[in-house]
């Protein structure tokens with residue numbers, strides 16, 4: 001029957017026979033009843049090997065298929081169980097959907113593609129599914145891709161980083177390839193056990209091939225790396241080192257702000273409601289509080305207003321301004337390293353003696369921290385490990401963690417990150 005074959009194409013079921021098509025006028029739902037083609041029947045849902053039938057299971061089941069125009073479509077079929085010699089009694093495999101999934105392959109593929117291309121709202125409204133469902137779909141699509149590709153092949157220079165998510169309550173450890181710029185591995189947690197799982201997946205042979213590892217200087221990373229890749233050169237990611245200086249600067253800004261606020265006229269009482277009064281910074285203290293971004297950002301990206309704020313600090317606050325110059329000085333070391341490693345080493349030493357004599361406790365402490373990581377920082381300068389790639393990967397993963405906030409599990413977040421940044425993005429119409 002030619003019409004049956006057309007229906008099979010329209011709803012995206014292959015290796016199946018369309019038995020009946022029913023359109024429900026009331027609910028506006030199209031139900032396409034099918035049965036697997038003869039050679040696809042009685043197969044284990046997990047391993048897809050032939051297995052003897054067991055029983056009829058729980059009767060008919062439905063799978064959501066891609067909409068036809070504005071009409072919602074379901075594929076309906078029996079869901080008998082088989083008795084697999086390896087997996088026991090399981091629901092039989094169907095050729096149009098993954099085992100245990102409530103959506104067809106075509107539906108899964110489209111959702112996964114959309115999730116790596118557009119916003120949460122766009123995916124959920126267009127596909128008429130919940131964000132949690134998107135998470136589950138992304139996880140099973142990635143599991144299939146992961147089974148087909150060897151993402152850890154040929155790694156030489158890698159970066160290891162930790163990313164916080166769920167507002168800092170949870171962490172991911174991520175591994176990035178410096179050469180391809182791809183995310184190659186991600187695991188839930190930030191501890192030795194998590195990182196050991198990466199090296200276990202890599203295996204001793206390939207671990208020995210790693211020549212350079214960059215990280216943020218955390219002890220737990222250094223320990224595991226020393227154990228598994230003793231010969232690799234350990235580098236400090238420049239953007240992490242600069243972020244230490246940004247943190248020190250913020251400490252200085254907050255201290256000065258607190259002092260200004262507690263001076264006479266530095267704050268005034270602000271009544272928010274009955275029995276609720278707070279002190280609000282005014283005058284210089286308030287301006288200083290609002291300078292955070294002007295101090296944080298790179299000078300070439302400042303807005304006009306932020307430039308004015310910085311000029312104000314230069315005039316009125318010698319200590320925060322000196323702290324700002326120290327932060328910029330450290331950033332300059334890595335800028336110089338891009339063109340001349342020797343000059344950068346000289347600049348680093350000059351910076352260290354400047355910070356040591358600065359009499360700003362936060363920067364004296366920072367100088368000590370930098371001295372402790374000197375070998376790794378010099379390695380970064382001398383081996384010219386690209387900082388930009390690792391930093392932009394860090395930014396991209398942070399965006400994904402924000403997008404993945406409503407996902408049920410870390411697995412779904414990892415799957416979305418791997419599909420988006422691992423070099424195996426889902427494709428549409430893959431056939």
Ligand SMILES: [Zn+2]
Nearest residue numbers: 044047084087
């Ligand atoms: Zn099986």
